[in-house]
Structures are given as structure tokens and as C-alpha cells.
């Protein structure tokens with residue numbers, strides 16, 4: 001089936017002669033693909049449990065499961081009775097198969113004059129084992145929660161792997177999140193240990209991190225802090241609590257027997273935004289998560305042994321968990337981790353990295369692509385991108401212009417674009433085209449992955465007609481990697497995902513439509529969740545942050561489309577009596593947002609107003625504010641308690657519709 005790992009320069013996609021904007025895999029790509037026959041969909045649909053079991057058979061289990069799937073309302077289990085370890089499946093099994101000398105991880109630091117760090121599978125296994133021993137010496141045991149607040153350095157992957165090797169539970173917090181965000185998460189999960197770094201490089205500057213972590217720790221249950229030395233900046237170390245990473249692993253054995261985990265044991269918690277101000281701790285298991293992440297990495301990106309996989313997400317997001325760390329490593333390929341930003345030292349950095357390491361799979365977000373479109377195609381043109389085979393996107397619907405630019409200027413009109421729809425909750429991709437099957441259509445994600453049952457329903461849960469818009473839901477057997485709960489809040493879990501349609505339909509909160517072939521186009525969130533530069537954010541989180549400013553009485557935040565970031569928050573702020581609006585106050589409010597959430601949540605505009613539209617019961621009508629900032633028809637105002645405020649608001653935002 002597979003002749004060679006890379007086919008540089010070969011035409012991998014061909015345009016559809018009849019349908020404009022449709023593309024299909026070429027014969028050359030089909031020969032090379034794991035899946036090249038659309039029959040896989042029908043076969044998997046006939047028996048999804050058998051399909052997933054075949055995928056699971058490709059991993060190493062220390063004990064075979066007794067039942068592949070079972071469910072009862074709000075509780076579904078995969079590979080019941082099976083035992084495995086995620087780190088064993090990522091590392092040991094490749095070494096055992098004689099592939100210890102293969103490259104596992106390539107790290108590219110931001111400063112261009114600093115050398116890359118490269119780990120073979122053997123070396124990565126040794127380092128992970130040393131750190132697992134160090135964590136054990138610090139008291140970490142199976143089931144304990146370990147916080148990870150690290151920049152994009154190899155130790156981020158090593159730390160995650162070491163934690164799951166012990167059978168402990170990691171919770172990774174994005175390094176650009178504020179101390180307060182970190183504290184909330186550490187408190188919620190009751191973390192015992194935190195792994196962080198002194199600092200890191202961003203656009204040539206050293207960014208301190210340890211001081212941020214210190215601020216977050218007061219009042220938490222964290223007993224020990226492990227600090228990776230990265231930037232070499234001066235940092236305070238607290239005696240008895242803080243240890244350097246390099247000192248903790250010194251003299252530790254390179255052998256650490258992986259903990260045998262039950263398929264349904266918790267492997268990690270990742271916090272994400274819901275519609276309230278408080279992020280939710282999404283819980284992922286071991287077996288089902290491993291299987292779906294393994295199978296989707298392999299089939300979505302057509303991964304073969306010699307691939308160099310470069311996913312540009314941060315490890316703090318689910319994409320980093322599944323497609324920088326576990327997915328590529330379970331597939332035995334090389335995963336590339338880049339520390340910095342795409343504009344350091346110039347706008348060609350990503351393309352320079354691809355050329356330097358002969359990257360074959362590049363996986364990024366539409367917001368990043370739109371940024372590159374702005375910077376211009378002369379930047380990728382300076383670099384040899386002929387090693388690329390497959391391109392991926394994730395995080396939000398990709399607009400046509402960005403798709404075509406990506407297709408032409410990065411993929412050389414040669415590579416398929418795999419638009420993967422999924423969520424923190426699903427743990428792994430669920431809707432996408434497969435490289436060897438197609439079709440690849442701009443703005444259309446693709447078909448549900450084999451074995452996944454997705455459909456589009458109306459508000460009553462009834463399937464809509466082909467082509468009509470509706471809500472995207474999933475039916476049992478639920479995808480193996482689907483979240484099993486929200487940490488410490490089973491009520492919220494039920495209400496959030498099964499509240500609308502009951503326990504037999506998982507509600508994604510996305511609007512979508514489906515064509516006759518089953519291709520799904522995602523139209524966006526239908527709840528109060530924004531997607532800002534690929535970062536998920538609730539309007540309520542930004543409102544809560546702003547409301548904490550001492551001069552603010554009330555806030556309403558809505559999202560507004562943005563050419564590059566997809567969406568941005570816009571805030572309407574009511575000030576306390578006698579307080580005068582000013583530019584300085586705006587700056588101060590932005591600072592408040594930085595402090596409580598982080599810079600990603602900064603409002604693009606702040607309007608000081610006397611009032612915001614409200615219903616008679618006092619609920620803010622965000623729908624009207626949304627229409628105002630988008631220049632869309634405002635609609636009916638008769639249910640408002642204060643319709644007179646709308647005119648002032650129109651002036652304030654420069655409403656033109």
C-alpha cells in the first residue's frame with residue numbers, strides 16, 4: 001500500500017472538473033493514503049463499535065478490554081476493563097519495536113541563532129522516565145493532579161508524558177493566562193504540584209513566568225513547584241517548595257515502569273470557556289482518548305513513519321495536547337514544537353522552519369492564515385516548502401480567501417487542506433475530509449470521521465432537510481474521546497451537553513448544514529462563546545473581568561467579526577455616578593482584563609454608555625448590541641424596558657444599517 005513516506009512535488013490533489021472549488025485526491029495520493037476508499041464510511045457506520053475496536057487494536061494494551069462500548073444515560077464507556085498507559089503507547093512501544101533511534105521531538109527555539117533540540121524516541125523515553133521518577137520523589141501518585149504552566153519548550157511535552165506515565169492527571173494552563181486564571185484552575189482541581197519555567201522568549205524579549213506562577217499559588221493546595229530553566233532570568237525560589245527541573249532529574253533512573261491505567265481512568269483535565277464566567281474542567285479518559293487521537297492523527301494527516309508533523313497550537317489548548325503531543329507520538333512520527341511567534345525575526349519564520357526541518361504536515365488555525373495573508377505571499381515564496389504533503393486547519397470556519405491563499409502559497413496547489421472540526425470536549429477531531437478520499441471544499445469541514453454519528457437537527461431535536469441549517473449533534477455510540485464529565489460538577493455536565501436534547505444527543509453548540517454526501521459546513525457557535533484568534537472565550541468571562549473594576553457598575557460584552565482574528569470582544573461599560581469616561585480609563589479597563597484573564601481577552605473597543613438595552617425583567621439584550629456593532633438590522637424593540645437608549649448607542653458605535 002505505502003510505497004514511500006514523502007512524494008515531494010507530486011500533485012496530490014486535482015480539481016473537480018464539474019464542481020467549481022471542489023478538489024479530490026490524485027491517484028498518487030490515494031496510493032499513499034491509509035484510507036482511499038469512501039467505503040470506509042459505510043463500513044464504519046454499519047458497526048461503529050467494530051470500527052473503533054479495530055483502531056484500538058493498533059495500540060498496545062496491557063490487558064484486553066472485555067466490552068468495547070456500553071452506555072447508560074449521561075455515562076458512556078469505551079474499552080471497558082482494558083488497561084493501558086498513554087506514555088507507554090507514545091514512547092516505549094516504538095522503542096520496543098526497534099525504532100528508538102527515530103526522531104520523536106524537534107524543538108525550534110525562538111532565537112534563530114540558538115540550536116534546535118532534537119530527541120529520538122529512546123532519548124525522549126529516558127527523559128520522561130527521569131522526570132517521572134523526580135515527580136514521584138516529590139510525592140506525585142496515581143490520581144494526583146499536577147498543574148503545568150509552561151511555554152513551548154520540550155519540557156512541556158516531557159512533563160505531560162511523565163505525569164500520565166505515573167497515572168497522575170495533568171492540567172495544562174496556557175502560559176499567557178494571568179496568575180488569576182492559573183489560580184482558579186489549580187484551586188478547582190486541587191493540584192498538588194505545579195511545573196513551570198523561569199521564563200521564555202517572545203518576539204526577542206524574555207518573558208518572565210515564574211513570578212506569575214508565584215502570584216497564583218497563594219491559597220492553593222500546591223506543595224511543590226518544579227521550575228525549568230529556560231530564559232535564564234533572575235527568579236525567586238522558595239525554600240522547601242521550589243525545585244529546579246534539572247536538579248530534580250539529576251541522578252534519576254531512566255527507567256520508570258508505566259502505571260497500568262484503566263481505559264476509563266482520568267488522564268487529564270483541561271479547562272475551557274463555557275457560557276458563564278467560570279471555565280469548566282473538561283475530563284478526558286485514557287483508553288477512548290488514546291484511540292481516537294491515535295486514529296484521527298493517522299488518518300486525517302495520513303501519517304507515516306518519516307513524517308515531520310508541525311502543529312502550531314500551544315500546548316495549553318486541546319490541539320496541543322492531541323496533535324503536538326499524544327497523536328503524533330502514538331503514531332511514531334516526529335513532532336515539531338516551536339517556541340515563538342510567527343513574526344520573529346520576520347514574517348517568514350514558519351516557512352523557514354518548514355524548509356529547515358523538511359516538515360511534511362502543517363496544522364494551523366484560520367486566524368494565523370489570515371495574518372499571513374496580510375503579511376503577503378512574498379514571505380512563503382522565499383522558502384522551499386516542497387516537503388509539505390498535507391495541510392490542516394482548526395478552530396473556526398475557514399473563509400474562502402484564506403483557504404485559497406493557504407492552498408496556493410503554502411501547499412503549492414499540491415496539498416489537500418484538511419479542515420478539522422472538533423472541540424476541547426471531543427478531545428480529537430470529529431468532522432473532516434480524509435486526504436485519500438476527499439472532497440476538499442473551501443469553508444466545508446467534511447464528513448464525520450468514520451465511526452462517528454453526527455447529524456443536524458432543529459430546536460426540537462428532529463433532523464432537518466439536507467442543506468438546511470440546524471444544530472450539530474452526535475449520537476451514540478459517542479466518539480471514544482468525548483469528555484466524560486466536568487470536574488466536580490456532574491449537574492453542569494448534563495445540563496451543558498445534554499440539556500437541550502436529552503442523553504441520546506450530545507449537543508456541540510455549533511450551527512451547521514450538511515449536503516447530500518454528508519459534508520458538513522460549520523456556521524459557528526450558537527451560544528455566548530466567542531472564538532478570538534482561535535481562542536475560546538465566553539462573553540461572560542470578559543464581562544466578569546471588567547465588572548471587577550472599581551469604577552464600573554455594569555458591562556455587556558458581545559462579539560464582532562474581525563478580518564484577522566475571526567471575532568473580537570466589544571464592551572459596553574456603564575460607569576459609576578460622577579465618573580468621567582476617558583482614554584486612560586479605557587487603558588485601565590484593558591489592564592483589568594489582562595489581570596483577570598490575559599491579553600487574548602482584551603476588548604477591541606470599549607464604549608462608555610449611559611445604559612444598555614434590557615428586557616422588562618432586566619436581562620441585557622445582547623442580541624441588539626450585537627446587531628449594532630455588526631451594522632445589522634436591530635429588529636423588534638417593543639419588548640425593551642428602555643428602547644430610548646438604542647439611539648444613543650447607534651451614535652456611539654457609528655451604526656450605519
Ligand code: WT7
Pocket residue numbers: 272318319393394395396397398419420421422423424425445508509510522524525531534535536
Ligand atoms: C469550537 C471549539 C478543537 C480545537 C480548537 C478549538 C469551533 C473548531 C472548527 C472548524 C469551524 C470550528 C467550533 C467549536 N471550531 N474547529 N474546523 N470549523 N469551527 O477548540 O476552544 O474547544 O473550540 O471551535 O465552534 O465548537 P475549542
